[in-house]
Amino acid sequence: MMSCFRCCMSEEKIARKSLKKSIKEYHDTKTLNSFANISFKTDSSRRKYITDEIAKIGKGNISARIFTYRELCVATQNFHPEYLLGEGGFGRVYKGHLECTNQVVAVKQLDRNGFQGNREFLVEVLILSLLHAPNLVNLVGYCADGDQRILVYEYMANGSLEDHLLDLPPGKKPLDWETRIKIATGAAKGLEYLHEQANPPVIYRDFKASNILLDENFNPKLSDFGLAKLGPTGDKSHVSTRVMGTYGYCAPEYALTGQLTTKSDIYSFGVVFLEIITGRRVIDNNRPTEEQNLVTWAQPLFKDRRKFVLMADPLLQGKYPIKGLYQALAVAAMCLQEEAATRPLISDVVTALEFLSVDNLGEGGNENMENDGADEGTKEE
Template sequence: MNCFQCCMSEEKITRKSLKKSIKEYHDTKTLASFANISFKTDSSRRKYIAEEIAKVGKGNISAQIFAFRELCVATNNFHPDKLIGEGGFGRVYKGKLDGTEQVVAVKQLDRNGFQGNREFLVEVLILSLLHHPYLVNLVGYCADGDQRILVYEYMANGSLEDHLLDLAPGKKPLAWNTRMKIAAGAAKGLEYLHEQANPPVIYRDFKASNILLDENFNPKLSDFGLAKLGPTGGKTHVSTRVMGTYGYCAPEYALTGQLTTKSDIYSFGVVFLEIITGRRVIDNNRPTEEQNLVTWAQPLFKDRRKFTLMVDPLLEGKYHIKGLYQALAVAAMCLQEEAATRPLISDVVTALEYLAVDGEADDTNGDGNV
């Protein structure tokens, strides 16, 4: 609790400068041009990135600048034994910084992959300007040569996906109360982006693999390369090319490219349904009618007698039936076809905080199961 209060007091102190920095950057409309950046030399790339971060940050950037050789030392030359994650963006290694001995996660972006200079800059800027207990902390970055590397705090329990979907044989599933705690924390991270950041930030890539867990299974949102600054000046949406992960995108965004904070609410609903059911949003190994999680769940939402059929069987009945009903009600509201009928993230937080606290109060085993 003390950590939360400390972070909140820091936010109050920096809110004016933060608002000014992000708003000025938004007004320049240079974010849209990052995808077209080209450099004649490595030094020009490094200079450009450093200048942009300095210009936009207005002195608020706290991220450390690392030389590539420092991160080679930290990861034992990116040794395979240090590899802790891999995706479309590149690879993540566990490392230890020389001198401070701080344990970190080092994300080396694929130089030939999707995430280019624009996404790299967006991530550095957003995580340097926005700070919250439920957002992953950016320690620093490296832009040496053609290397684009992000250095984060190390999250001991990896991603939510690691503990929820396709569990290895013998791996203990997450208890119901732990699942509700993770959902509530992730929702608080979105609440900060939507309702405290000014202008609001639309995450645009909310999924289980982007929710990281510390040693106590507290969640933090990560991977902000696709994030967009939300609409301002009376505008209702941001128009952009459709990006994100198939299955998690809101239908109106997938069809029109019109992005709002309600697009994130839909994605949250998908992940929350994964948390409840233990099923992937798209699973081609299941029968045809069950391969799309949301399509499978929609008719079940309408029949309370079938709610128990939706629970992850690995829970073996260890959950509160009342809590299940409430959780599925929240998921169903978030997954409304019409964006306007979806709840605000603050309302989702209120509902999930109640579920998480209620579960803890009734915990009779001390291990998160009831």
């Protein structure tokens, strides 16, 4: 029965073969690891290197357009603050309009003083140019004029999952249960593509609520691939790398040893899924001491099903299927196992979440729970 969730269209198989070939060629160039050590005498030599490297590795498959800085200044009204969509450690993102194609886009201007700027820029361009899936954000193009490093993406009308889930301003409508499961399922499918269809696998390494973007229908797409790494190949069990990512989302074994596997992403998915279910931030210093770390707070509650209702986001107001809550928390708990080997594969997570989505619809979606304990639990804050 579970196999019915799999999509096996011949067109997808053809695309996958082409993808594997492109990624193999990309990997065979062995240039990825050298990006961290790029140094140039002049801006023009840096720009030429980036353009040549993208062309060489892409083998002509790069569809991303090369923009001039001037074009993007026009698109964003000289990066006017009024068009600012958000900012983080990487730089700022602006809403833009491309006159030539009449397309609304998101323009990410990387911080010129940011860590690993050239490497992250190259990795993001290459990965998003060579990998295409419904749950990965689409890269429209890039700019490498002078010391500018700018990425141009499709515009996602509903911003990030974080905008709709965490620290909601008064009056903003919270996500309903069905939409939360839809977002979790789509995000898991994005990881499934990276882990199991890309060859070699790609470890995302920065899975968090702010990197899950939502379109006008709340369909999710993963974004921000600057920290992504090609996964282990052959008989290697892991990739050793310096610890990068966001505090709270990193798997314990990766934080301790720097040994990265796809199971590190599974842990991060478990953290985000727990945020989706509870409406709580992974690290929240405004809560009582024992509740500041979401995973630490949740671990003892995972062991007692009677306490599961205490973990549901109070903003749901009890409107969720009780069985669905139990199953969702069970998936989150599996992903958050301390031992990496005991965490599920992402394909198993996708199957479980798709089953959960169908099961919820069969139960009538958002049903009110009627037992007193459940009502009390959902009101607990």
